[in-house]
Amino acid sequence: MESLDWTGMAKTYSVDVQTPDSASTANALFSGFKTTWSTAGVTAKVDFRQNCESFPEEEKSWQNEINEGKSDESVAESILVKAKKQGKKTALVTSTRLTHATPSAVYAHYSDRWHEKSGDDDFCPSIARQLVSNARFFDIIFGGGMKNIGPELDRLSSPHKVISTKEELMTLNKTESYLGIFADGHLPYKTDRDPESDPSLVEMTIAALKNFESHEDGYVMIVEGGRIDHGHHANQAHKALEEFVEFDDTIETVLKHVNLDETLVIVTADHSHSFTITGYGARNSSVFGDATISMKYSEKYDPRYPGSFTKIQYAQSKAKEELKYNQPQEVTHDKDYLFPGSVSKRDVDHGADDVPVYASGPMSHLLVGTYEQSYIFTVMMFSLCLEEFESAPHCQ
Numbered sequence: 001m002e003s004l005d006w007t008g009m010a011k012t013y014s015v016d017v018q019t020p021d022s023a024s025t026a027n028a029l030f031s032g033f034k035t036t037w038s039t040a041g042v043t044a045k046v047d048f049r050q051n052c053e054s055f056p057e058e059e060k061s062w063q064n065e066i067n068e069g070k071s072d073e074s075v076a077e078s079i080l081v082k083a084k085k086q087g088k089k090t091a092l093v094t095s096t097r098l099t100h101a102t103p104s105a106v107y108a109h110y111s112d113r114w115h116e117k118s119g120d121d122d123f124c125p126s127i128a129r130q131l132v133s134n135a136r137f138f139d140i141i142f143g144g145g146m147k148n149i150g151p152e153l154d155r156l157s158s159p160h161k162v163i164s165t166k167e168e169l170m171t172l173n174k175t176e177s178y179l180g181i182f183a184d185g186h187l188p189y190k191t192d193r194d195p196e197s198d199p200s201l202v203e204m205t206i207a208a209l210k211n212f213e214s215h216e217d218g219y220v221m222i223v224e225g226g227r228i229d230h231g232h233h234a235n236q237a238h239k240a241l242e243e244f245v246e247f248d249d250t251i252e253t254v255l256k257h258v259n260l261d262e263t264l265v266i267v268t269a270d271h272s273h274s275f276t277i278t279g280y281g282a283r284n285s286s287v288f289g290d291a292t293i294s295m296k297y298s299e300k301y302d303p304r305y306p307g308s309f310t311k312i313q314y315a316q317s318k319a320k321e322e323l324k325y326n327q328p329q330e331v332t333h334d335k336d337y338l339f340p341g342s343v344s345k346r347d348v349d350h351g352a353d354d355v356p357v358y359a360s361g362p363m364s365h366l367l368v369g370t371y372e373q374s375y376i377f378t379v380m381m382f383s384l385c386l387e388e389f390e391s392a393p394h395c396q
Helices: 022-031 061-067 079-085 127-133 146-155 201-212 227-233 237-257 292-301 375-384
Strands: 006-011 089-097 140-144 161-163 178-181 219-224 265-268 275-277 312-317 341-344 355-360 369-372
Touching: 022 079, 022 375, 079 089, 079 219, 079 375, 089 201, 089 227, 127 146, 140 201, 146 178, 201 219, 201 237, 227 237, 237 265, 265 375, 369 375
Parallel strands: 006 369, 089 140, 089 219, 140 178, 161 178, 312 341
Antiparallel strands: 006 355, 265 355, 275 312
């Protein structure tokens, strides 16, 4: 990704919180609206509600509009839906459940990102149900989440062919649309994957790209390496970093398949994590090892010195207190090792940092500097000549 031509920084905070969740940041990226925590596919007029039945009457109108297939000023439409309406091919590819926060913001509209699966007497349609009802806006949909989506598949009215195996993924027909669901939940981490049966992010992405090669009106594709985030949430830095390497491999593969004279490529994160590498580790030493230089001076001058500690640290960790220090190298280099943190917590929170944006291709120079995360959506709309930008000089 660092080979891309232009670099910027995006501000990730939500309307109501300093440190955002993945749904609100996905909404900013893909729909152009900063919104409230844990909501997506909507504007900031909609507040987070865990139970749709708890909506005050004056707030129910936007949800009724969604139920009726209409739209109002509280509903935010994603870049993929807008592009599809203008005749472009569209693809959504993720290593997470397709009903998870980031991908769901591309097609669903909700006040509660955790309402992934339908329940009895739902007032609000579940995210899984909205995926099936809105599948017509996507030519390719690849990810996991069969446990949520499976019960809804009898409602699928679009002509998508549903596939679930790597073998099927490798033999796509370019004239068909596909809904590929390759795991019951999230796809396995790279460190745990069976390469014979579990598709990688690279394989899903290239399969989608090849499906679009002959389409003259262009395409828009969103690819998420979502399990990077999950590894960090669990203090499993080995898994997070291996997922990041695969994400970077996916970028390299994409760049070999596209023409940057006519394709805008943007690489970014939806948010940061409270992950850091500290302790003055020696160059060319394992990032998963101990902070040797820092330990040397701490042991000599700091009476509070607790013993050896790893370079990788989190602000929060579910690792047991007694396992924070003096762990042998074979333990810290295990793929399932839980790296320590300063605050004991079951699930690691995101960070509030600005995140880098890398870009190449048409209009990529507009992504230099520091800007609101929602600005990235504006650049994509401008590059694609959609809606208010269709008469821009470069679109003629």
